[in-house]
Amino acid sequence: MTELATDLHPNKALAHHFTDMPQQREAVTLGMWLFLATEVMLFGAIFLAYTVYRHQYFDSFRAAGGHLFVSFGTINTCVLLTSSLMMALAVHAAHQGDSKKIVRYVLLTILFGAIFLGIKMTEYVIDTREGLVPLNGWWKAQSPDLRVDREMRLFFVFYFTMTLLHAIHMTIGMAILAVIAWFAHRKRFSAEDYNPVDVTGLYWHFVDIVWVFLFPALYLVHPEMHLFK
Amino acid sequence: MSSIPYYPAAERPQTYLNWSYRVKSWLFTRDHKRIAILYMLSITLFFFIGGAAAVVMRLHLLTPDGTLVQADTYNRLFTLHGVVMVFFFLIPSIPAVLGNFLIPLMIGAKDLAFPRLNLASWYFYMVGGLCAVIALVAGGVDTGWTFYTPYSSIYSNTNVVWAIAGIFLAGFSSIFTGLNFIVTMHKMRAPGMTWFKMPLFCWSHYATSIIQVLATPVVAITLVLVIIERVFHAGIFDPSLGGDPVLFQHMFWFYSHPAVYIMVLPGMAVVSEIIPCFARKPIFGYSFIAFSSVAIAVFGFLVWGHHMFVSGESMYSALIFSALSFSVAIPSAVKVFNWTATLYKGSISSATPMLYALGFIGLFTMGGLTGLFLATLGIDVHVHDTYFIIAHFHYIMVGGAVMAYLGGLHFWWPKITGRMYPEFMGKISAFIIFLGFNLTFFPQFLLGYLGMPRRYHSYPPEMQVLNVLSSAGASILAVGYLLPLGYFIWSLRYGKIAPTNPYLATGLEWQTTSPPPPENFDVPPIVTEGPYRYDLMVSQLGTPLIAEGARIQTTGSAVK
Numbered sequence: 001m002t003e004l005a006t007d008l009h010p011n012k013a014l015a016h017h018f019t020d021m022p023q024q025r026e027a028v029t030l031g032m033w034l035f036l037a038t039e040v041m042l043f044g045a046i047f048l049a050y051t052v053y054r055h056q057y058f059d060s061f062r063a064a065g066g067h068l069f070v071s072f073g074t075i076n077t078c079v080l081l082t083s084s085l086m087m088a089l090a091v092h093a094a095h096q097g098d099s100k101k102i103v104r105y106v107l108l109t110i111l112f113g114a115i116f117l118g119i120k121m122t123e124y125v126i127d128t129r130e131g132l133v134p135l136n137g138w139w140k141a142q143s144p145d146l147r148v149d150r151e152m153r154l155f156f157v158f159y160f161t162m163t164l165l166h167a168i169h170m171t172i173g174m175a176i177l178a179v180i181a182w183f184a185h186r187k188r189f190s191a192e193d194y195n196p197v198d199v200t201g202l203y204w205h206f207v208d209i210v211w212v213f214l215f216p217a218l219y220l221v222h223p224e225m226h227l228f229k
Numbered sequence: 230m231s232s233i234p235y236y237p238a239a240e241r242p243q244t245y246l247n248w249s250y251r252v253k254s255w256l257f258t259r260d261h262k263r264i265a266i267l268y269m270l271s272i273t274l275f276f277f278i279g280g281a282a283a284v285v286m287r288l289h290l291l292t293p294d295g296t297l298v299q300a301d302t303y304n305r306l307f308t309l310h311g312v313v314m315v316f317f318f319l320i321p322s323i324p325a326v327l328g329n330f331l332i333p334l335m336i337g338a339k340d341l342a343f344p345r346l347n348l349a350s351w352y353f354y355m356v357g358g359l360c361a362v363i364a365l366v367a368g369g370v371d372t373g374w375t376f377y378t379p380y381s382s383i384y385s386n387t388n389v390v391w392a393i394a395g396i397f398l399a400g401f402s403s404i405f406t407g408l409n410f411i412v413t414m415h416k417m418r419a420p421g422m423t424w425f426k427m428p429l430f431c432w433s434h435y436a437t438s439i440i441q442v443l444a445t446p447v448v449a450i451t452l453v454l455v456i457i458e459r460v461f462h463a464g465i466f467d468p469s470l471g472g473d474p475v476l477f478q479h480m481f482w483f484y485s486h487p488a489v490y491i492m493v494l495p496g497m498a499v500v501s502e503i504i505p506c507f508a509r510k511p512i513f514g515y516s517f518i519a520f521s522s523v524a525i526a527v528f529g530f531l532v533w534g535h536h537m538f539v540s541g542e543s544m545y546s547a548l549i550f551s552a553l554s555f556s557v558a559i560p561s562a563v564k565v566f567n568w569t570a571t572l573y574k575g576s577i578s579s580a581t582p583m584l585y586a587l588g589f590i591g592l593f594t595m596g597g598l599t600g601l602f603l604a605t606l607g608i609d610v611h612v613h614d615t616y617f618i619i620a621h622f623h624y625i626m627v628g629g630a631v632m633a634y635l636g637g638l639h640f641w642w643p644k645i646t647g648r649m650y651p652e653f654m655g656k657i658s659a660f661i662i663f664l665g666f667n668l669t670f671f672p673q674f675l676l677g678y679l680g681m682p683r684r685y686h687s688y689p690p691e692m693q694v695l696n697v698l699s700s701a702g703a704s705i706l707a708v709g710y711l712l713p714l715g716y717f718i719w720s721l722r723y724g725k726i727a728p729t730n731p732y733l734a735t736g737l738e739w740q741t742t743s744p745p746p747p748e749n750f751d752v753p754p755i756v757t758e759g760p761y762r763y764d765l766m767v768s769q770l771g772t773p774l775i776a777e778g779a780r781i782q783t784t785g786s787a788v789k
Contacts, residue, residue, distance in 0.1 A: 017340035027342045027416040034408045034442055042446035045480055135461055150471045157463045
């Protein structure tokens, strides 16, 4: 629509179809909350499936949970919550229109996200060595009882599906954050126009909260979970 | 309102259609009206692909032993028909075409809240649609549109993964559309356009959008799980690995039952606009119709279990799902009664859109009432997975949603294209569709009650008469659908130039030119009156104004 005369709006940050900045800001924020609602339903459905089998195969799921590394999970929870803190600081800096601080805190957010993914990868590698990947040829029998072994395998199907889905969300989030950092570096944002930082922050916090639910559901189900296995 | 002068091409006022003719200006447009046109063209394509599959099936079922196609091909045909019609025609039809075009106009906005997201939704839809259709046509898929496990995850040797991937992608388009509508209606209404001054078209689309946003992600993750299941033999839905196939049914229908309301609520949206216009009366029970849309969306989320009455569901949950399914009838009936009460003592004219709207009310009522039969546990066990079900949901989907879509297309055709459709041909094809539809699907109620199962490629010889009737109806229906395709295209060049408000309808969309300018309104509108104030629209003699559409038919004169 660049050819239209009406596109030549005095305020470049304001899209042509909004009347003023508050309207645009409210619309974008509501849009992100709705998107997060779809994400809740997406993760909710798989949490539901997990809960069904956790209820059905209570003992096997508890035993399977004992094979996870609570130490890694705990450290990762701390790392991710710290990245959320950095994101909150970036949003705060955006509200004040301080571009330098936005760049700094967004990069820190990405850094902590990367540490999280690095630890997660390490964990996957160890899981693979222990034969916990529920694929034909990869899975090693975890119990002499075939039925229990089958049920423990199902636990790991959920473990990998859910944590990978979460990791995909984090990777997308980090890519968006990189763009945000670039924009902030180019002084795209101001104290009046910080919407993209704001809503990306909402998304990032949401992804963190998903982990806050994943962590107890997967790692802490074993009765004698050991912090350092 | 009454006439627009003839302009030489160079001096014609700028509209959303003529400001640029370059291909790029269409493929990268962020104008909701142009995106609606993109959707309209692609949806029409998918409709005729799905329709062609139905025609072959009905031809095959002319004879009991089915000689036209082999059993395997028949399985692929009904899957093609179901997947294309549900996911690539019905779900996007009215929201993505008419909703996209009209919602900003109706609430006096310049565009939807997120124009880029709107364009992205069309691309997701197209990539998903082509992916699925190629999988369905080249090689085919034989699971049925429901992809029940473990058949889809283990036993079927067809292109299930590609078809599912296509549906997954199209899911994004549905979510984006719904999200856009909700934000637009919350934040972009013109000054004075309060919630209760919004046309009911918007209310219905609001309810639809809630379902699109909240239900689609569930089927998305479910389909991803089926792909994981199929590719990696994960076992979530595989009993031999400890999984539960019925869990798939729960997760699938948690989306796919509310999806039925994604298809029919927008139909109700269209009918709520057409009825008052051609009855020349304010709509009866505005707030009841508005809230019944929301009620249908809410109840719709609580009834998915009625698809599993014979899947080993416990008696108590079946009872509760049965009762909840009955409760959906209440808001649906509220709407039907309010529409008929609007007709009461109205100056009813029989323009083409009105014929479709009246057809909708009758056929939707039939479909809805037979839905109550199916919510009844005992009867459901008897007719489950028979042609009774097929007939029931085609009365809702085709008799309801498609009739409303066609009615809406006729009603807003002058606004969308700036040309009138030929009224006489419109009426003829509306009658043909109504007749053809009933002849096709009414015998299927009887067939189902007699016990003919769905998805079978052959049947006992004593059921042939009813099957022949149904196939004959399908051929009439096909003619009925081809006619509008023909005369709509014809009207683009030869149709009469449409005035701003050919039906003397209320609503902001009728106050801007036909077709609208790129930014919808030359002067930003300010709303002072509620919708449907047909009682205020009287001529100087004090008699109610009758819609122009009706006048065309009685006098045969041009709308100039």
